[in-house]
Amino acid sequence: MSSEALSTRTRILKSAWDLLESGAGKTRMSDIAKAAGISRQAVYLHFPNRAELLIATTRYIDEVKDVDARLAASRSAPSGEARLEAFIAAWGNYIPEIYGVACALMALEDSDPEARLAWDGRMTAVREGCAAAVTALQRDGMLQEGLSPEEATDLLWVQLSVPVWEQLVKTCGWSQARYIELTTQTARRALLPGGR
Amino acid sequence: MSSEALSTRTRILKSAWDLLESGAGKTRMSDIAKAAGISRQAVYLHFPNRAELLIATTRYIDEVKDVDARLAASRSAPSGEARLEAFIAAWGNYIPEIYGVACALMALEDSDPEARLAWDGRMTAVREGCAAAVTALQRDGMLQEGLSPEEATDLLWVQLSVPVWEQLVKTCGWSQARYIELTTQTARRALLPGGR
């Protein structure tokens, strides 16, 4: 746990992550600085503003949690159905890791266009994962008729959004496992043929 | 359009509504005051703070748009399925009316516990509508097995949440009509028996 060996920059990122993930309401620049053991001003020597710090924090988390490796499984799935389920599991189980930072960034969206861009970029990447799964389903002839690939992608995307996870897990009290189970089931029913 | 006859309080509420609904980013107290044709301070003669003003604005909208009448249709539906569809149409078509104020209130949630309470109260009312529809389905034996009534309610509730509407209509560009169509379809597939 000794953060002695870590660079100041890394200590700032880690502090920001910890504080945001701890769910302790609002996290100010001064809180982060204090947690990192430096002055508030010193944070600005490493990050130009709050938005950049938050964005750098998501990148830091991606690195530590190795998001690429998590998503690789879904890319190598044999069938469209398997790909859909693997993607839901991969992204759905990643949401809790970034939830704190996601909240802070989403709260900033309105005011800071740069933060908006950064978060939108990440969400666009998720949408591309959804689109790839939908394309795989379509290739297998397993996409519901009456649903365009774009609409199917949008439906899956919204179901895998952070606010939906937040409401089901945080507000309704679902376990993470049940969230994955029912999200998978709902997505299958919404996208695959049959049903009614 | 003459707002001459309206009381100052009503003019404030109407101005707040207009500005929030116009989607013009951040709406300050001074903006609202200017739109209402009074000084910023005068607003505080009618509402103690921003949060109370926003909450009062939602109540004003409810009154003008007669939300009770809209939801009445779903309550008198004969079957569970009809009730489900009527409720989705009623609430889903009400979301665009309150979207602007909803955004402002949701943005306040973190900082203002009172605003949080007020918004949560409204959302709880929506959840009760969802629960009533699910109960009606269950009574008809039309609730998917393996889904508890609570889980079914949560699924419907999250699908009818403002963020989901926002993403599909605002971000993805769905028409309101298509949103209602596909939300209805998805809810049927998620909640009713059969499917796979």
Next chain:
DNA sequence: GGCTGACTTGACATTGTGTAAAGTTGACAT
């Protein structure tokens, strides 16, 4: 005439972000 309620004007406290400038400190090179 004088009171009252609604509103205005202007000043100020507060909170958090971000900028700016000057000083400290320790490591490292020569």
Next chain:
DNA sequence: ATGTCAACTTTACACAATGTCAAGTCAGCC
């Protein structure tokens, strides 16, 4: 040993937006 450099500290301030406070205007009304 001395000088330099980077990292960091301290202090101060500008800024936006909310909210408070006090004094003043003005119309209507008893």
